[in-house]
Amino acid sequence: MKKTLIYVGLAVLAMAVIIAVVKVNKSNSKPVKKYKTEQLKKMNIVNKVVATGKVIPLEEVEIKPQISGIIDKVYLEEGAIVKTGDLIATVKVVPNEQSLQSARGRINSVQIQLSNAKTQYDRNKALFDKGVISSQQFEASQLSYNQAKNDLRNANNDYQIIKRGSAGSGGANTNIRATASGMVVEIPVKKGYQVIQANNFNAGTTIATIADMKKMIFEGKVDEAEVGKLKMGMDLDITVGAIEEEKFPAKLNFIAPKGVEESGAIQFKVKGDIRIDSVKQMVRAGYSANASIIIEKKDSILSIREALLQYDKESKKPYVEILVNKEEGKFENKDVELGVSDGINVEIISGITKDDEIKVWNKENKKDKKKDD
Numbered sequence: 149m150k151k152t153l154i155y156v157g158l159a160v161l162a163m164a165v166i167i168a169v170v171k172v173n174k175s176n177s178k179p180v181k182k183y184k185t186e187q188l189k190k191m192n193i194v195n196k197v198v199a200t201g202k203v204i205p206l207e208e209v210e211i212k213p214q215i216s217g218i219i220d221k222v223y224l225e226e227g228a229i230v231k232t233g234d235l236i237a238t239v240k241v242v243p244n245e246q247s248l249q250s251a252r253g254r255i256n257s258v259q260i261q262l263s264n265a266k267t268q269y270d271r272n273k274a275l276f277d278k279g280v281i282s283s284q285q286f287e288a289s290q291l292s293y294n295q296a297k298n299d300l301r302n303a304n305n306d307y308q309i310i311k312r313g314s315a316g317s318g319g320a321n322t323n324i325r326a327t328a329s330g331m332v333v334e335i336p337v338k339k340g341y342q343v344i345q346a347n348n349f350n351a352g353t354t355i356a357t358i359a360d361m362k363k364m365i366f367e368g369k370v371d372e373a374e375v376g377k378l379k380m381g382m383d384l385d386i387t388v389g390a391i392e393e394e395k396f397p398a399k400l401n402f403i404a405p406k407g408v409e410e411s412g413a414i415q416f417k418v419k420g421d422i423r424i425d426s427v428k429q430m431v432r433a434g435y436s437a438n439a440s441i442i443i444e445k446k447d448s449i450l451s452i453r454e455a456l457l458q459y460d461k462e463s464k465k466p467y468v469e470i471l472v473n474k475e476e477g478k479f480e481n482k483d484v485e486l487g488v489s490d491g492i493n494v495e496i497i498s499g500i501t502k503d504d505e506i507k508v509w510n511k512e513n514k515k516d517k518k519k520d521d
Contacts, residue, residue: 183479185471185505188450193490195444197377199418201368203388203435205359206421209328212345212352217241217322219341224356226335230326236335236356237324239343251307258303262296269293330360333433364422364431366398366439369408369415377443378403384420385440391429398422400441444488451493456506457484469507470500479507 220240224230268289276286334357337343346352366386370378384398402419409415420439424431457466466486469479482504487495500506 182477184508186452186456186508187505188452188496188500188502190448191451191493192447193445193449193451193488193493193495194442195488195490197370197374197441197443199366199368199370199439199441201366201418201437201439203364203386203422203431203433203437204367205333205361205433206363206365207328208333208357208359209330210354211236211324211327211356211358213239213324213343213355214345215239215241215322216344217342219337219339219343219355220322221339222335222337224332224335226332228332229330230332230358231329232326234326235323236326236332237337239322239324241322242342248307251303255300255303255307258296258300262293262300265289265293265296324355326356326358328358330358333357333359333361359433361431361433362424364424364433366396366420366422366437368418368437368439369410370418370441372407372414372416375403375407375416375418378418378441382441382443385442386420386422386437387440388431388435388437390435391431394429396422396424396431398439446488446495449487449495450502451495452506454489454492454494456508457486457494468500471505471507 217239220238222237224234224236230236269292272281272286272289275281276283335355336357337353337355341353343353343355344350366384378400380400380403382400384400386396386398388394388396398420400418400420402417404417407414407416418439418441422431452468456468458468459466465483467481467483470482472478472480482500484499485497487497489495
């Protein structure tokens with residue numbers, strides 16, 4: 149009985165050894181996983197910041213009415229070229245009834261004063277001619293009479309201004325004229341629109357906007373992560389969406405000191421003067437545009453794709469895996485020093501040479517996994 153148990157135990161042990169040997173042989177027979185490799189290449193790398201925005205005129209002048217009323221006629225259309233003093237529109241005055249009645253009452257009051265002053269003047273003149281009163285008394289009555297006539301004239305003018313918008317026949321207040329030369333880029337009113345003059349409580353209604361279309365600027369926004377890299381005077385390459393295959397050179401001349409939050413991110417306004425002298429096509433106000441601001445540029449430098457980089461979990465230093473044994477598929481970690489980057493490619497300053505083969509992390513195929521299993 150004991151011998152039988154011994155034989156059974158030996159048989160089980162032998163089977164276990166055989167299974168272990170088979171597994172080892174099977175594992176040793178697995179093919180070596182192969183990875184693609186890349187080497188350093190000479191590239192031109194440009195590190196730049198892209199700002200999105202629009203093209204607008206450097207100077208825009210809003211034309212406001214000098215008096216409230218209703219637009220009677222608009223003489224120009226958007227796109228018209230005007231000079232200072234050109235007539236843009238006319239306004240028909242709609243008088244305030246209370247102000248009108250007050251002006252009428254003032255006229256009546258001044259007329260009474262004038263009648264009384266005239267009576268005194270006529271009486272004193274007759275007495276002065278007879279030598280009854282002194283010249284001083286006569287001149288005082290004459291002064292009162294002249295002041296009363298002047299007051300009546302002013303009261304009538306005030307009444308006409310309230311009623312018609314002008315005291316004379318020229319209609320200076322009702323004629324809306326250009327206060328600057330340029331192109332009319334916007335006329336937001338039409339005949340029949342009610343307009344309000346500018347005052348202490350209201351900016352007034354804009355009749356037209358005039359701009360010099362030969363002086364344009366780019367106005368855009370840059371994220372807070374990039375604004376620290378910008379400096380005044382940097383070169384900009386402006387690309388306008390509506391004008392294909394055309395780049396406009398510009399200079400960065402403004403960086404906002406305060407950011408504005410938009411969709412959870414802080415954005416800073418930037419501006420740049422655009423040179424459009426050589427552009428044949430008209431650059432219209434409000435075109436959407438992108439500005440490329442070159443931070444750093446290097447030509448023909450040894451670089452790799454940033455996708456090949458890895459970072460140490462503890463030190464956070466960058467490294468790559470270098471092939472050291474092709475037959476066994478062994479790789480070795482090499483720390484690298486990085487230079488300029490454009491987000492896709494990065495300069496390698498030191499750590500590896502142009503002959504080193506850098507590991508490319510391939511995705512394993514499902515067929516390979518099944519074969520390994």
